[in-house]
Ligand SMILES: NC(=O)c1ccc[n+]([C@@H]2O[C@H](COP(=O)([O-])OP(=O)(O)OC[C@H]3O[C@@H](n4cnc5c(N)ncnc54)[C@H](O)[C@@H]3O)[C@@H](O)[C@H]2O)c1
Ligand SMILES: O=C(O)C(=O)C[C@@H](O)[C@H](O)[C@H](O)COP(=O)(O)O
């Protein structure tokens with residue numbers, strides 16, 4: 001019998017539980033009943049996840065007394081845009097959803113971000129329960145309340161903070177995730193290790209968590225540890241005024257690398273690559289001990305994640321200009337100072353450009 005772990009998030013705007021374990025999908029309805037009440041649920045999912053898990057989740061919701069409707073969009077980052085968001089909102093209106101309807105975000109980070117934003121907007125806000133099915137969504141995006149869609153100008157440019165009412169992470173769902181997508185998610189796990197937990201970093205970089213057959217109990221423990229790391233930051237700084245900016249480690253360059261690839265490189269791989277670029281560049285610029293940078297880059301490589309990319313320095317810098325951590329000419333760069341600690345260092349854009357140039361070997 002596998003252990004079920006509960007991590008409590010005490011975000012000032014809304015406290016909630018994150019439940020992590022094996023075989024939890026049949027509990028989704030009961031969790032929604034306890035956390036949200038109401039009598040209707042609207043399941044948002046993508047074209048890969050819906051056919052796999054949509055029926056099980058709707059069955060559980062029906063058993064808990066909910067009438068259900070479902071919105072399915074084409075899987076992938078290309079759908080994380082205002083057009084899909086407004087289709088989803090229109091489908092909610094067509095289905096007669098009210099303010100008491102619980103939105104159930106069933107899928108990866110794209111689904112969670114899109115459905116979370118739809119829930120924040122529909123009738124000025126209705127409950128959302130995150131049911132993450134990718135490793136990335138379990139360890140990161142389902143927790144903390146950031147929701148968003150992309151614009152052609154950049155990632156996550158339209159969004160809201162909207163904490164979920166509950167999160168249910170059933171690691172058994174990871175069995176159906178293709179190998180390359182499962183590996184991609186490890187980028188955010190490595191990031192959490194570098195931010196806060198040298199032991200986690202050592203564990204996941206020395207022994208792959210994505211090796212088949214999957215060790216679901218180990219994965220559940222890894223997911224719960226990542227959720228605790230993120231929870232500690234979100235509890236302290238829900239609105240990203242200070243400490244939460246550290247969760248963006250690797251993202252200033254990473255989001256640019258992701259966009260420059262036309263989103264063919266996954267978010268986790270882009271973050272891993274952005275982290276490698278920043279670690280090398282910060283070492284070259286005297287901001288990070290070179291031994292720390294070497295350990296980070298070696299760890300990323302050991303996982304099988306990229307430490308270089310096809311994008312040019314100019315492309316990465318141009319795309320970095322729309323980053324949300326830029327204030328005027330100042331970039332708040334998250335600098336890895338040790339494996340287990342990062343600091344936000346404000347710097348002029350030109351200094352950030354030097355970090356990126358040197359980190360990319362330019
Ligand atoms: N809100 C946040 O705090 C936050 C944090 C990190 C990342 N993100 C966002 O999350 C997104 C990346 O998330 P992602 O990697 O989960 O992307 P995703 O949602 O596109 O999922 C990746 C792929 O895996 C498939 N998939 C998911 N679960 C599956 C399952 N159990 N079985 C089979 N296929 C499955 C999806 O259909 C998709 O094709 C990016 O848009 C990123 O910006 C948000
Ligand atoms: O939760 C956060 O805070 C994060 O920064 C987590 C990131 O992994 C995530 O990719 C987030 O969506 C990035 O936020 P953004 O504000 O840089 O778009």
Ligand SMILES: [Zn+2]
Nearest residue numbers: 188251267271
């Ligand atoms: Zn991220």
